[in-house]
Amino acid sequence: MYWPAPGIKKHPEKRWNRPDRVFFGFGACHILAGVYMQGPPLPDFHAEWIVPHSGFGGTHFYVTDGEIAFDFHGYCRRSALLEHVRSGWSRRFPGWAATIATVDFPLLDTAALNARRHLGPEQFWGDPVERARRFLLRIDHPRRADQARASR
Template sequence: MYRLKPGIKRDPLRRWHLPDRVFFGHGACHILAGVYLSDPPLPGFRAERIRPADDRPGNHIFVTDGTVAFDFHGYSLRTSLLRHHARGWSRLTDAGWTCTVAPVDFDLLDTDALNARKMLGPGQYHGDPVARARTFLARIDHGTVALRAARIHA
C-alpha cells in the first residue's frame, strides 16, 4: 500500500497534484465510484463501502457487480480487493483491524451527503475531480480488462 507523506491530505494543492491512482486511492475513491456509476461503462455495478471498526483509518468506496470490483487499482475480483485492503490496513495499523462492507445508500457526488460522512464533495477539491475521474475512466477498455481480471484472479 502507498503511504502519503504527512500533511498532503490536508493541503488541497499538494493533494491535487498526486498521481491519479494515488489521488483516487487516498481520499477521492468516492468521486471515482460516483462518476463510474453516473455513466456506467459496464452494466450491473453498484457502490459498496468498506467501513473500519472503531473509527480506524481505511474507509474505502468501490464499485462491484458482486463478483468483479473496480477502484483506483482497476478491475479485480471483489474478494481479492477486500482481502488486499484488509491485509494492507492490518499491516499499517495492527492485526486487530476489522471492517464491515455495506451497500452505499447515498449519492457519491452530493456534497451534503458526503460531508455528513466526513468526505469531501466534488467542489471542495482544488480542481475538478469529476472531470479528472472521467478522464481516468476513459483511458480504460472496461470490458476487456474486467473480463481479464475475472479470468486471471479466478
C-alpha cells in the same frame, strides 16, 4: 495501497497534484466510484463502502457486480480487493476490521459526503469529477473486466 506523507490532506494543491492513481487511491475514491456510477461502463455494478470499525482509518469506495470490482487499481476479483485492503491495513494497524456497506447515498453530493466525513466534488482544489471521467475513458472496461473474471 498508498500511504502519503502525514498532513498532505491539509494542502489541497499538493493533494491534487499527485498522479491519478494516488489521488483516487487516497482521498478521492468516492469521486471515482460516483462518476463510474453516473454512466456505468458495464451493467449491474453498484457502489460499496469499506467502513472501518471505530478507532481505525481505512475507508474505501469501489464499484462491483459482486464478482469483480473496480477502483483506482482497475478491475480485479472483489474478494482480492477486499483481501488487499484488509491485509494492508491489518499490517499497519493490528486488530483492524471493517464492515462492507452498500452505498445508499449519492456519491457526488457534498452534503451526503460531508455527513460521512468525505469531501464533496467542489471542495477539492480542482475538478475531481472531470478528472475521474478522463481516468475512466482511458480504460478498456470490457477487456479489463473479462481479464479480472478469468483470474483466480
